[in-house]
Amino acid sequence: MQADAIDASAPRAAPATASDLLPPEELERRLRAIGEERYHIHHPFHHLLHGGKLSKAQVQAWALNRYYYQASIPAKDAAVLGRLPTPELRREWRRRIVDHDGDGVHPGGIERWLKLTDGLGLDRDYVVSLRGLLPATRFAVDAYVNFVKTRSVLEAVASSLTEMFSPAIISQRVSGMLRNYDFVSEETLAYFTPRLTQAPQDVEFALGYVKREAHTREQQEQVMEALRFKCDLLWAQLDALHFAYVAPGLPPPGAWRP
Numbered sequence: 001m002q003a004d005a006i007d008a009s010a011p012r013a014a015p016a017t018a019s020d021l022l023p024p025e026e027l028e029r030r031l032r033a034i035g036e037e038r039y040h041i042h043h044p045f046h047h048l049l050h051g052g053k054l055s056k057a058q059v060q061a062w063a064l065n066r067y068y069y070q071a072s073i074p075a076k077d078a079a080v081l082g083r084l085p086t087p088e089l090r091r092e093w094r095r096r097i098v099d100h101d102g103d104g105v106h107p108g109g110i111e112r113w114l115k116l117t118d119g120l121g122l123d124r125d126y127v128v129s130l131r132g133l134l135p136a137t138r139f140a141v142d143a144y145v146n147f148v149k150t151r152s153v154l155e156a157v158a159s160s161l162t163e164m165f166s167p168a169i170i171s172q173r174v175s176g177m178l179r180n181y182d183f184v185s186e187e188t189l190a191y192f193t194p195r196l197t198q199a200p201q202d203v204e205f206a207l208g209y210v211k212r213e214a215h216t217r218e219q220q221e222q223v224m225e226a227l228r229f230k231c232d233l234l235w236a237q238l239d240a241l242h243f244a245y246v247a248p249g250l251p252p253p254g255a256w257r258p
């Protein structure tokens with residue numbers, strides 16, 4: 001047997017039982033620890049982006065790909081909404097869809113993201129067509145939408161909890177990009193300003209929900225696993241950008257090229 005193979009005969013840790021239920025504050029502490037370890041704020045591509053180390057073309061690649069994440073968030077939230085059992089819960093979740101789609105008078109997040117891609121000089125029709133996406137962007141984002149459709153409502157809500165950590169990365173990104181790139185302005189980065197108040201509001205509800213509704217240790221573990229999955233999905237998107245546009249710099253066939 002290889003040294004690193006799993007020894008099936010070794011004693012296993014007893015499965016968690018209801019008596020192992022974590023106090024809600026401990027669950028929250030563990031969720032925050034997951035973000036501290038795995039959130040994409042630690043990704044090398046993020047450091048290059050806010051540190052001013054990317055070319056305009058590399059920033060364009062980031063904005064183009066991230067458009068698909070932004071555009072898919074309302075589809076994700078509509079899938080969650082459709083599974084929530086009470087008017088109170090649905091009312092709360094509905095706000096998220098309006099934040100991104102707008103209300104027909106006030107523009108939402110998708111429109112504001114397109115201001116960013118416009119400001120970077122990308123053709124809007126091309127961005128919206130999704131033709132230049134990296135395959136891995138599509139796979140990662142689609143996996144998120146699929147996750148909330150197929151897992152429990154508890155896991156679906158928990159998977160949004162990366163937003164606990166988004167104000168920190170957004171602050172770093174915006175201040176760094178404004179300082180380091182002459183091709184971005186406060187206006188082009190305006191997408192991010194409302195997120196600094198929307199995300200904490202989203203989190204207050206979602207975190208309260210998982211702390212209240214995870215009734216067994218197994219469910220608490222599912223909540224933590226959902227957050228890990230979501231961190232991985234954000235990380236994988238930056239991995240793909242790095243591989244295609246930074247090093248070794250190998251965009252796959254069909255993907256956008258500067």
Ligand SMILES: O=C(O)c1cc(C(=O)O)c2c(n1)C(=O)C(=O)c1cc(C(=O)O)[nH]c1-2
Pocket residue numbers: 073109159160161162163165166169170195234
């Ligand atoms: O700028 C970022 O790094 C970042 C991260 C995240 C996130 O952590 O999921 C979101 C956003 N932005 C964001 O703008 C956004 O609207 C959003 C919605 C959600 C979600 O899971 O429902 N995450 C995020």
